[in-house]
Amino acid sequence: xxxxxxxxxxxxxxxxxxxxxxxxxxxxxxxxxxxxxxxxxxxxxxxxxxxxxxxxxxxxxxxxxxxxxxxxxxxxxxxxxxxxxxxxxxxxxxxxxxxxxxxxxxxxxxxxxxxxxxxxxxxxxxxxxxxxxxxxxxxxxxxxxxxxx
Amino acid sequence: xxxxxxxxxxxxxxxxxxxxxxxxxxxxxxxxxxxxxxxxxxxxxxxxxxxxxxxxxxxxxxxxxxxxxxxxxxxxxxxxxxxxxxxxxxxxxxxxxxxxxxxxxxxxxxxxxxxxxxxxxxxxxxxxxxxxxxxxxxxxxxxxxxxxxxxxxxxxxxxxxxxxxxxxxxxxxxxxxxxxxxxxxxxxxxxxxxxxxxxxxxxxxxxxxxxxxxxxxxxxxxxxxxxxxxxxxxxxxxxxxxxxxxxxxxxxxxxxxxxxxxxxxxxxxxxxxxxxxxxxxxxxxxxxxxxxxxxxxxxxxxxxxxxxxxxxxxxxxxxxxxxxxxxxxxxxxxxxxxxxxxxxxxxxxxxxxxxxxxxxxxxxxxxxxxxxxxxxxxxxxxxxxxxxxxxxxxxxxxxxxxxxxxxxxxxxxxxxxxxxxxxxxxxxxxxxxxxxxxxxxxxxxxxxxxxxxxxxxxxxxxxxxxxxxxxxxxxxxxxxxxxxxxxxxxx
Numbered sequence: 299x300x301x302x303x304x305x306x307x308x309x310x311x312x313x314x315x316x317x318x319x320x321x322x323x324x325x326x327x328x329x330x331x332x333x334x335x336x337x338x339x340x341x342x343x344x345x346x347x348x349x350x351x352x353x354x355x356x357x358x359x360x361x362x363x364x365x366x367x368x369x370x371x372x373x374x375x376x377x378x379x380x381x382x383x384x385x386x387x388x389x390x391x392x393x394x395x396x397x398x399x400x401x402x403x404x405x406x407x408x409x410x411x412x413x414x415x416x417x418x419x420x421x422x423x424x425x426x427x428x429x430x431x432x433x434x435x436x437x438x439x440x441x442x443x444x445x446x447x
Numbered sequence: 448x449x450x451x452x453x454x455x456x457x458x459x460x461x462x463x464x465x466x467x468x469x470x471x472x473x474x475x476x477x478x479x480x481x482x483x484x485x486x487x488x489x490x491x492x493x494x495x496x497x498x499x500x501x502x503x504x505x506x507x508x509x510x511x512x513x514x515x516x517x518x519x520x521x522x523x524x525x526x527x528x529x530x531x532x533x534x535x536x537x538x539x540x541x542x543x544x545x546x547x548x549x550x551x552x553x554x555x556x557x558x559x560x561x562x563x564x565x566x567x568x569x570x571x572x573x574x575x576x577x578x579x580x581x582x583x584x585x586x587x588x589x590x591x592x593x594x595x596x597x598x599x600x601x602x603x604x605x606x607x608x609x610x611x612x613x614x615x616x617x618x619x620x621x622x623x624x625x626x627x628x629x630x631x632x633x634x635x636x637x638x639x640x641x642x643x644x645x646x647x648x649x650x651x652x653x654x655x656x657x658x659x660x661x662x663x664x665x666x667x668x669x670x671x672x673x674x675x676x677x678x679x680x681x682x683x684x685x686x687x688x689x690x691x692x693x694x695x696x697x698x699x700x701x702x703x704x705x706x707x708x709x710x711x712x713x714x715x716x717x718x719x720x721x722x723x724x725x726x727x728x729x730x731x732x733x734x735x736x737x738x739x740x741x742x743x744x745x746x747x748x749x750x751x752x753x754x755x756x757x758x759x760x761x762x763x764x765x766x767x768x769x770x771x772x773x774x775x776x777x778x779x780x781x782x783x784x785x786x787x788x789x790x791x792x793x794x795x796x797x798x799x800x801x802x803x804x805x806x807x808x809x810x811x812x813x814x815x816x817x818x819x820x821x822x823x824x825x826x827x828x829x830x831x832x833x834x835x836x837x838x839x840x841x842x843x844x845x846x847x848x849x850x851x852x853x854x855x856x857x858x859x860x861x862x863x864x865x866x867x868x869x870x871x872x873x874x875x876x877x878x879x880x881x882x883x884x885x886x887x888x889x890x891x892x893x894x895x896x897x898x899x900x901x902x903x904x905x906x907x908x909x910x911x912x913x914x915x916x917x918x919x920x921x922x923x924x925x926x927x928x929x930x931x932x933x934x935x936x937x938x
Contacts, residue, residue: 372465373466376462376463376465376466377462377466379458379462380459380462380463380466383455383458383459383462386455387455389507389508390451393507393508394508395504395505395506395507395508396451396455396504396506396507397506397507398507398508399507399508
């Protein structure tokens with residue numbers, strides 16, 4: 299599967315293959331515990347973006363392009379903001395103000411608590427994770443030598 | 448309550464465009480038109496209905512001093528109407544103009560983010576919220592300035608980004624000082640707390656904000672980024688930047704913070720007078736020597752911003768009326784002039800006044816509307832520019848500032864001279880041009896005719912009877928400084 303000459307050495311590739319899932323899991327942990335511990339949507343999103351970038355550095359751009367569906371990523375990124383706004387508007391009709399809470403607040407310090415804040419954290423995590431990765435991807439694609447066309 | 452929709456509608460349009468637009472721009476155009484028309488209808492409605500009252504909206508249901516508040520009074524809805532009128536014409540103008548660069552939805556998505564940022568800055572009542580929306584508008588503006596992807600556009604956008612970054616840091620420092628001094632970020636609460644504190648804090652913060660927002664408004668010593676950015680952006684974006692962005696992010700915030708929050712200390716209104724006079728004179732002197740049409744218009748923006756600042760600096764009701772009225776009028780005629788420049792650039796492929804010629808023969812609509820706009824900006828009756836400049840000059844004579852009245856008159860004369868040059872060489876010149884590169888479509892003509900019509904129509908705002916229901920509530924908000932927080936804290 300990974301027998302390409304692009305990217306870094308076999309050691310780096312093997313370590314990346316195992317660790318990338320752990321990094322993504324850690325990012326998800328930070329995102330869903332955003333209302334309980336330091337961190338949240340933005341911090342966790344950055345961790346997830348770094349996991350993807352790790353793959354890009356270890357395996358090279360061509361493999362990453364085959365591994366990920368960029369059109370899908372773009373669609374998820376745009377729709378996460380749209381869903382964020384829709385949940386915010388739901389707050390107007392159900393909670394009385396834009397971005398207001400309309401879910402049960404739950405027990406203090408439980409994972410399922412704090413109403414809509416975890417929902418917003420997850421949406422922000424998706425948005426930040428994908429867009430940060432795409433920004434670095436685009437910047438990595440610029441080749442300064444072929445600029446003057 | 449309709450307050451959050453001024454932010455929600457353009458924001459959701461921006462991301463829906465990126466979600467469903469696909470490769471073509473048809474969907475993007477219709478979605479952005481729908482969004483802008485909705486915002487325009489809402490803003491005109493709120494300007495008519497909620498004139499006498501101050502509306503407060505608590506975001507996420509947090510009560511007034513704790514959460515983020517959105518505030519709407521006459522000044523807010525006045526600015527929102529101005530932003531949405533110019534955005535609507537700019538979108539209509541863009542349909543053909545941007546297709547000439549490339550056919551893409553990204554432009555419309557960024558345009559909606561620009562509108563979101565400006566609406567947010569105008570409607571928010573929270574200092575840090577204002578900073579965030581300002582950054583949204585600025586980032587969209589940086590990208591839109593470089594949208595044509597030419598070398599000088601990247602250079603202009605980079606210069607703009609550096610200057611914008613410097614000004615944002617100064618603003619952020621000012622906000623941080625205010626927060627540490629008053630322990631709150633809500634503008635009304637800050638205004639209340641500042642009265643009890645050492646007046647030196649007001650001086651520090653005011654100085655930082657004057658430079659920070661002065662950079663955004665391109666007042667004279669801080670204007671260096673404007674001629675580059677405004678002349679190399681695509682024409683509809685130049686119109687947005689010159690017409691509304693420097694006013695929404697610069698002058699509106701200066702009015703709001705210096706008059707409503709800092710209570711208009713005399714040292715700053717004097718500074719407004721001096722900076723205004725410098726901008727009027729040096730701006731117009733720099734403009735009159737330009738041969739690049741859009742660069743000439745950009746320098747005139749600096750000069751006209753000076754008039755508004757001069758009117759505000761007088762701090763009399765009449766002076767403020769003149770400043771606010773000129774702010775609205777300038778949005779109309781300066782955007783129209785940039786559309787004219789864009790249409791000539793598209794048709795003849797040049798912005799050099801000496802290479803233009805008998806534009807009046809080949810582009811009749813462009814040439815005639817440019818005549819109206821030139822007369823407006825140079826202050827010829829019965830167009831709107833005449834009345835607002837007249838009010839500013841009368842107000843400065845009444846306030847006893849004869850020198851500033853003299854500077855305003857001199858600036859106006861030189862403005863007339865430089866637009867005579869534009870008409871003489873550019874639109875009604877002697878060169879005979881036969882080859883037209885690109886036909887000007889009906890959308891661009893409609894945008895120009897609409898604004899030319901508004902240039903005449905807005906001069907009616909000064910008629911007694913109409914003035915009482917349009918401009919006077921706006922002036923009231925600025926003159927009765929303390930009312931802003933008295934209404935909000937419920938006293």
